[in-house]
Amino acid sequence: MNGINLKKVTLPFILLCLFFLPAVIRSPYYFHTLNMTLIYIIAASSLRTIALSGQISIAHAAFMAVGAYVSAILAKYLGWSPWVTIPMGGIAGMLAGVLVGYPLVRVRAIYFSMVSLFSGMAIVALIGVCQTYTGGDAGLIGIPPLPAIDLPWLPKIVFVTSKVNQYYFFLLLTMACLFFLHRVETSRTGTNWSAISQSYLVASSVGINEAKYRVMALAVGCFFAGIAGACYAHYTMTLTSSTFGFLPSINLLIYVLVGGVGNFFGPVIGTAVLVIIPETFRWLKEYVPFIFGGIMLIVAFLMPQGISGLVTQIKERIHRNSKNGEVVHRA
Amino acid sequence: MERLFTVLKISGLTKNFGGLAAVENLSMHVQEGEIVGLMGPNGAGKTTVFNLITGFIKPSEGNIQFQDREISGKKPHLIASWGIGRTFQFAYLFPDFTVLENVMASFYLYPKCGFWEGVFKSKSYQKKEAIILEQAIDILQLVGLDKEKDTLGKNLPHGLQKLLTMARAMAIRPKILLLDEPVGGMYFDEVNLAISVIERIRQQGTALVLVEHNMRLMHLCDRVVVIHFGKKIAEGSYEEVKNHKDVVRAYFGHATTPH
Secondary structure (H helix, E strand, C coil): CHHHHHHHHHHHHHHHHHHHHHHHCCCHHHHHHHHHHHHHHHHHHHHHHHHHCCCCCCCHHHHHHHHHHHHHHHHHHCCCCHHHHHHHHHHHHHHHHHHHHCHHHHCCHHHHHHHHHHHHHHHHHHHHHCHHHHCHHHCEECCCCCCCECCCCCCCECCCCCHHHHHHHHHHHHHHHHHHHHHHHHCHHHHHHHHHHHCHHHHHHCCCCHHHHHHHHHHHHHHHHHHHHHHHHHHHCEECHHHHCHHHHHHHHHHHHHHCCCCCCHHHHHHHHHHHHHHHCHHHHHHHHHHHHHHHHHHHHHCCCCHHHHHHHHHHHHHHHHHHHHHHHHC | CCCCCEEEEEEEEEEEECCEEEEEEEEEEEECCCEEEEECCCCCCHHHHHHHHCCCCCCCEEEEEECCEECCCCCHHHHHHHCEEECCCCCCCCCCCEHHHHHHHHCCCCCCCCHHHHHHCCHHHHHHHHHHHHHHHHHHHHCCCHHHCCCEHHHCCHHHHHHHHHHHHHCCCCCEEEEECCCCCCCHHHHHHHHHHHHHHHHCCCEEEEECCCHHHHCCCCEEEEEECCEEEEEECHHHHHCCHHHHHHHHCCCCCCC
């Protein structure tokens, strides 16, 4: 009963803090970090959505790349507005997810992860090969930034010069994406994903089409990966394929695991901790992998359910202690 | 006596694993509302027959007809959607779901919910969820698990897990239910409970096929099919089959009934 009240208060409180953050923080550098965190929160949360169906994908950054390059190329060469190309990047990510996911339906668990890893590397290699449009390994530069919103009756919102305005855009976008993912997860679709991940034999014995729901999870997850990638492209205005290689995919997975797969806000917490902490210790740049490793060890040993599981863990500990106390008292 | 409709008809079913014939030229049928026992020593191929019927493995040869529809080699989820329910020899369930969630998750087919209505939580979707909850509680009452509905599947005692798997299989509204050792590893009291559940399922008009070593369950069967090394060696009522010389030889190794 206490937990529910806490949840109802905590979430709006945190959102309120995030909305009024620009009143406290002025440095554009901090907002840059926050914007990157928000983009990666979308990516990590959508990776967790895929993981709900029992598929641990090590290609998620590659699907971000698909969204990023499709959106960047459409905007740069065809001159389309990024407001149009970002959703198209999402759809491209989704199509790539379905194309890769469909043949992978036959492999499960660690075998799925292995094959997804190579699919991801293939996508990144493909981007490197198509030099004419993607710029190859040298990178793609001159991607149009987010254009200003000029609606009647409202003041013009400019994104290029203001990191704060970009922050508000990414905050709203992240909230919308998380809301959608939460709705899907708590619907019957989420139940079916959980069912096939717990036992695909039982699930198919009650008529759940395992292949369909696994591809569906990839479609939903990769759509948001594409959105995140497209945002990244128009935010940083340059792209190199190495940004989306093997290591970034692993990093996304670590964000999810450190935050906790079992909790919807796990990837949010994990991404926040693992993007912001290394940024704060930027002056120790060479040692950032050690900080990363240290956090992972602490989480693995002390918080098996991830950082988001900490609250339940502490509650259980208190509950157990008070119970023990009761027994002692009675004796 | 009224003429009964044949629900399931298996003819010439064969499954080879490499050079080994796990099931060889098996023919049997199940009629509407009937309980058929599938008996045989360990390794006789009983579970393989279930896996063949439900599509978990594909037959090498032969036909399986379910309500005039050829189902051999079809995908498991399609066969389930046509109305063949099954349980597994080991109490397979959704371990991280509660008892109630286990049954609710099994209501995938009735009613079916779309992706977008789940996202928008539309009125019709909410109505469907309410129907699912109601049906799930009905089924839990049928198997007597309504008091345990908030226990996690993995924390349930083994005997009750097996009952839960029956409840789960009932959720697809099966015309025929295949139970693989429904009382295996159960205590005496739990067996009584399981027998009453099986009788209640039969009263609903569902045909049943039982694989079981427990002789108390075999008494429930209208007909018993005995297989040995994948071949049918006897068929008839339990009393007839019990003293059949091939059955006695399969179980005890000699041709006369030991006195």
